[in-house]
Amino acid sequence: MYMITEAKKVIRIPPSELGDDPDKAVDELTWNTYEGRLAEEDKTFTVLIRNVRAEGPGRIVHGDGAVYQTVKFEQVVFKPRDNEVIEGVVVEILKFGAFVRFGPLDGLLHVSQIMDDRVDIDEANQRLVGKESGKYLAVGDIVKARVVSIDLNEKNPQDSKIGLTMRQPGLGKLEWLEEDRRKRAEKEKAGDE
Numbered sequence: 693m694y695m696i697t698e699a700k701k702v703i704r705i706p707p708s709e710l711g712d713d714p715d716k717a718v719d720e721l722t723w724n725t726y727e728g729r730l731a732e733e734d735k736t737f738t739v740l741i742r743n744v745r746a747e748g749p750g751r752i753v754h755g756d757g758a759v760y761q762t763v764k765f766e767q768v769v770f771k772p773r774d775n776e777v778i779e780g781v782v783v784e785i786l787k788f789g790a791f792v793r794f795g796p797l798d799g800l801l802h803v804s805q806i807m808d809d810r811v812d813i814d815e816a817n818q819r820l821v822g823k824e825s826g827k828y829l830a831v832g833d834i835v836k837a838r839v840v841s842i843d844l845n846e847k848n849p850q851d852s853k854i855g856l857t858m859r860q861p862g863l864g865k866l867e868w869l870e871e872d873r874r875k876r877a878e879k880e881k882a883g884d885e
Contacts, residue, residue: 693776694739694795695769701726705750705759719744722763728796730849736769737796737849770795772839772854777863782833785818790829792837792856799854801829801837806858827868834866 703725709717722744730737743766750759772778772795780794782801789802803811806829809822821828829835841855858864 693771693773695736695771697736697767697769698764699726699767700747700762700764702760702762705761707757710759715746718746718761718763722765726765726767730844730846730852731769732846734771735844736771738767738769739796740768741765742767770797772797772799772842772844774839774842776839777836778839778856779834779836782829782831782835785813785820785829785831787813787815790820792835794837797849797852797854799837799839799856801835801856801858805840805856807864808859827865829865836863836866836869838863 701722703718703721705714705717705721709721711717723741726738727741728738745764747762747764750761752759778792778794778799780792780799782790783793783798784791789800789806791798792801803813803820806820807822807825807827809825809827811820812823813819814821814828817830819828819830835858837856837858838860839854840857841853843853845851845853862869
């Protein structure tokens with residue numbers, strides 16, 4: 693889920709950055725320090741920072757020479773939630789499942805969680821194929837899935853482990869969902885006649 697929040701944090705401004713335009717240095721150091729990072733305190737991934745403002749005078753720590761400046765800014769953050777239904781794109785197919793990118797993170801869709809069918813891997817074409825249904829999942833496909841587990845890695849957010857499932861009504865590859873809707877509409881239409 694994406695949210696816009698306001699944050700108050702501290703940045704370190706090294707002496708080499710204390711030049712003619714301190715506001716530019718504050719902006720750039722805030723972006724470099726917090727954008728694209730996972731905040732440990734609330735487990736949110738900062739996607740974008742804007743409206744950076746220095747608050748009060750900075751502090752100089754003895755023996756360091758840098759200025760420690762409190763800054764306030766608005767941020768767009770992403771926080772995956774348990775049981776949240778997401779829409780994402782398949783970015784990688786492996787023997788054990790598919791990785792789905794939603795927002796700035798990837799989640800694993802294990803082969804056992806793709807469909808109610810035995811799934812075989814077609815390595816040559818980078819697809820996971822249902823043995824009986826013939827349905828397949830390939831790189832580039834857009835899917836609806838539900839988040840079933842979250843283990844975020846603060847040090848490297850791309851190494852986070854997020855588990856997904858599509859084995860519930862209303863979830864799956866968008867083409868499958870559209871096909872199911874079409875079949876239900878035809879069945880209803882045939883029942884009216």
